Amino acid sequence: MRYLTILPLLLIPACALVTPSTSEREHYFITEVKPVLQQHCLACHNGTLPPPALNLTSKAAAFKRSPSGRDYILPGDPCCSLLISAVQRGGTHPKMMPRKEMSLTEDQIGMLREWIEDGAYWPEGEKGTLRAVKGIETR
Numbered sequence: 001m002r003y004l005t006i007l008p009l010l011l012i013p014a015c016a017l018v019t020p021s022t023s024e025r026e027h028y029f030i031t032e033v034k035p036v037l038q039q040h041c042l043a044c045h046n047g048t049l050p051p052p053a054l055n056l057t058s059k060a061a062a063f064k065r066s067p068s069g070r071d072y073i074l075p076g077d078p079c080c081s082l083l084i085s086a087v088q089r090g091g092t093h094p095k096m097m098p099r100k101e102m103s104l105t106e107d108q109i110g111m112l113r114e115w116i117e118d119g120a121y122w123p124e125g126e127k128g129t130l131r132a133v134k135g136i137e138t139r
């Protein structure tokens with residue numbers, strides 16, 4: 001019985017420090033992740049590539065596995081996420097994503113890593129619906 005009263009006291013401060021709230025995660029997705037994916041990936045990964053290619057239009061579609069059985073997005077583990085390996089491929093690799101002339105910056109790759117490390121929060125509904133955007137439009 002005693003530890004039942006102590007446990008919450010130990011857990012609450014730890015969670016508050018380590019785990020961002022849902023609204024913080026949603027904000028991160030909408031302001032950081034979504035614009036980059038929409039600008040750099042959705043022109044192709046929008047469901048029109050022949051299945052089972054990666055489809056980034058919604059959480060349900062994006063969290064499917066690759067034909068080789070790997071996770072594109074493995075929450076908590078950027079190293080095992082095919083999405084991260086793909087955008088990190090250098091130079092002339094034929095499967096580099098996206099192609100060289102539109103590859104992501106180190107900052108953008110770091111941001112995607114951090115997002116996946118942090119659980120890859122992806123909201124449902126309109127907020128989590130991605131479509132291609134071009135140029136400076138960011139939402």
Ligand code: HEC
Pocket residue numbers: 037040041042043044045049052053054066072082083084086087095097098099104
């Ligand atoms: C110009 C079109 C185009 C753009 C832009 C593009 N991709 Fe791709 N991508 C493809 C095609 C085509 C494939 C191969 C489809 C398949 O897997 O059969 C592919 C494959 C992939 C794969 C699987 C790679 C593998 O090793 O199997 C990942 C992951 C991926 N893309 C992520 C991304 C991400 C993330 C972005 C944005 C940063 C992006 N792609 C932008 C066309 C594109």
